[in-house]
Amino acid sequence: METIFLTELEKEYSELIETGRIQIVEDVQKHTSKQFSYKYPLYFTGNIRSKIVLVNFNSQKEYLYNENQPVDFNTYKFICQNLGKVFYGENTVRFESNFSADMRMLTYIKPFQVIRFTNSSIQKDLQKFTDEKLELDMVPYLSSDFSIKDFMNSYEICKPFIERLLHGILAYPRQYVIFIGNSFNRLLANYIEESENFQFLLTSPNRRNQKFIAQFTRITINFNGRKVIAGIADSFNDENLDEIMLEKYGRESVSIINRGLLLANPFWKS
Numbered sequence: 001m002e003t004i005f006l007t008e009l010e011k012e013y014s015e016l017i018e019t020g021r022i023q024i025v026e027d028v029q030k031h032t033s034k035q036f037s038y039k040y041p042l043y044f045t046g047n048i049r050s051k052i053v054l055v056n057f058n059s060q061k062e063y064l065y066n067e068n069q070p071v072d073f074n075t076y077k078f079i080c081q082n083l084g085k086v087f088y089g090e091n092t093v094r095f096e097s098n099f100s101a102d103m104r105m106l107t108y109i110k111p112f113q114v115i116r117f118t119n120s121s122i123q124k125d126l127q128k129f130t131d132e133k134l135e136l137d138m139v140p141y142l143s144s145d146f147s148i149k150d151f152m153n154s155y156e157i158c159k160p161f162i163e164r165l166l167h168g169i170l171a172y173p174r175q176y177v178i179f180i181g182n183s184f185n186r187l188l189a190n191y192i193e194e195s196e197n198f199q200f201l202l203t204s205p206n207r208r209n210q211k212f213i214a215q216f217t218r219i220t221i222n223f224n225g226r227k228v229i230a231g232i233a234d235s236f237n238d239e240n241l242d243e244i245m246l247e248k249y250g251r252e253s254v255s256i257i258n259r260g261l262l263l264a265n266p267f268w269k270s
Contacts, residue, residue: 005167009043010073016041017072025141027157032150036141043140044168045083050134051175052114054105055165057148057183058139084130088123102126107243108236109133111250112176138165138187148183162187166223169230176257177230184232185217193227194220197234198256204244212240216253231257 016022016038025036042059071079079086087099103122106129110117115132117125138161139146151158169177179188185195195217202212215234220227231253235241241249 005164005171006048006077008164008167013041013043013073013076024157024160028146028150028154031154031157032146034143034146034150036143036146038141040142041140042137042142043080044134044136045080046130046134047081047132048134048168049172050114050132051173052109052112052133053169053174053177054109054133054135055169055177055179055184056135056137057151057181057187058146059137059142082131084127084132088127088130099126102130104246105129107246108233108250108253111247112254114175134168136165136168138162148186152186162191163223166191166221169228170223170226174228176254177228178253179230179232180236182215182217182232182234185234188219188221191221191223192219193222198252200252202241202245202248202252204242206242206244210240212238212245214238214241214245214249214252216249216256218256229257 012022012024021038025038029035103126106126109115109129115129117128119125139151139158185192196219197215197217199213199215202214204210212235217232217234219230219232221230233249233253235249236246
């Protein structure tokens with residue numbers, strides 16, 4: 001599976017370097033009238049053999065596109081595997097304000113206890129997090145207006161994005177696979193064999209007058225006869241979740257995947 005995944009990436013990336021364009025992206029643009037940036041595709045970041053995989057619909061990390069230029073594929077792989085050192089190394093002085101989204105993800109992932117954080121320095125923990133987890137983007141090209149609806153309306157054209165993503169996930173044994181956002185219930189519908197949705201209450205002392213009902217979906221994906229248990233973090237992108245709620249959400253998520261079903265304040269399961 002790793003061979004398939006990396007071979008597909010190299011083929012597409014080489015097409016971009018040689019021609020300045022990629023046929024599948026051209027087809028999607030023609031069908032949707034939406035525009036994509038070819039400047040720096042973000043197929044993956046981190047350790048391709050990681051025990052934990054985080055999956056986004058498309059990349060929103062514009063700082064990568066601003067600061068990187070296309071290079072040969074081997075150099076590209078090396079950069080993607082070491083972005084933590086590039087952006088969170090000792091000489092980086094602007095990490096906290098620019099990369100708050102990564103800090104949000106780190107807070108959510110800590111309860112999974114797959115990565116051993118130092119807890120002595122946010123910057124060091126962000127570097128470790130960035131390089132030790134595997135993060136994949138289903139659509140690896142920056143676009144300001146390409147949406148889930150556009151993807152579904154162009155499903156047959158976009159289907160190779162899903163299959164390449166699943167090849168990457170199945171390339172190595174994984175302990176946790178987390179899809180970020182409830183849109184993945186639709187995007188992966190043709191590959192989901194089993195699905196259980198859980199809803200539970202999250203609270204925070206920082207927001208004493210607010211109670212938030214969070215959702216998390218435990219799924220079994222079947223791809224070409226190979227199965228993987230994963231989760232869809234339906235509520236992750238909700239801005240109502242503060243740092244304390246995010247940590248609790250992570251704790252509930254890992255318990256659901258492992259069927260520990262913590263659910264300290266459960267609502268229902270469907």
